[in-house]
Amino acid sequence: MKSLNYRQSSLFSLICASITTSILALIIFVAPAWSLNYNNRTLLEADFSHQDLTDSSFDHANLRGSNFSHSNLQNVRLFSANLAGVNFEGANLAYADLESTRLTRANLTNAVLEGAFVTNAIFDRAIIDGADFTDVLLRPTTQKQLCEIAKGTNQTTGRETRETLFCD
Numbered sequence: 253m254k255s256l257n258y259r260q261s262s263l264f265s266l267i268c269a270s271i272t273t274s275i276l277a278l279i280i281f282v283a284p285a286w287s288l289n290y291n292n293r294t295l296l297e298a299d300f301s302h303q304d305l306t307d308s309s310f311d312h313a314n315l316r317g318s319n320f321s322h323s324n325l326q327n328v329r330l331f332s333a334n335l336a337g338v339n340f341e342g343a344n345l346a347y348a349d350l351e352s353t354r355l356t357r358a359n360l361t362n363a364v365l366e367g368a369f370v371t372n373a374i375f376d377r378a379i380i381d382g383a384d385f386t387d388v389l390l391r392p393t394t395q396k397q398l399c400e401i402a403k404g405t406n407q408t409t410g411r412e413t414r415e416t417l418f419c420d
Contacts, residue, residue: 263319301339321359342407345409370394383410385416 288308297317305320309329316334322342332352340363347367354374362382375398382404390410391396397420405412 326395345410362404364408366409380413382406383413383416384411385413386411388416390417 255408269407270380277420279345288305290315291309291311293310294314294317297319298315299319300323301303301319301321302323303320304324305328307327310324310333311329311331311381312333313330314334315330315338316337317337319339320343321339323341323344324350325345327342327347328345329349330353331349333350333354334348335358336356337358339354339359341359341361343363345363345365345368348365348369350368350370351370352366353370355378356374356376358375358378360378360380360383363380364384368387368388370390372391373394375394378398378401380398382403383402385398385404386409395417398417399414402417402419404411406416
């Protein structure tokens with residue numbers, strides 16, 4: 253077998269580096285969102301709007317003031333995340349893990365939370381107009397708090413917020 257000369261070897265190395273760079277760029281920019289892990293990160297006022305973040309993980313992340321409006325957040329883990337002032341308007345949070353989250357002043361207008369886990373979430377001054385809480389288990393005190401402000405019909409599911417919260 254004939255060995256490569258220096259020029260051929262350099263060209264071969266350049267081509268390999270170019271291919272590797274292209275593959276890495278595809279992985280970073282085209283990889284499915286479900287592979288994203290933002291655990292323990294500080295992402296203040298980050299813009300995640302209109303993204304498919306299915307199965308991503310944001311456990312213990314500080315996302316204060318971030319924008320997740322109109323994003324697909326199905327099965328996303330947000331366990332113990334700081335979600336104060338986060339915009340979830342029109343987001344799909346079906347079956348998301350929102351356990352022990354701080355949703356103070358969060359905007360959940362027309363969000364779908366069907367089947368989400370929110371047992372120890374804090375909803376102080378949250379906006380829930382048109383939010384769908386179907387099959388969401390809440391502490392009785394949290395349910396009462398949300399029923400006091402519940403109004404509207406979810407634009408995606410057609411369900412009334414008060415009915416999904418079992419308000420009187």
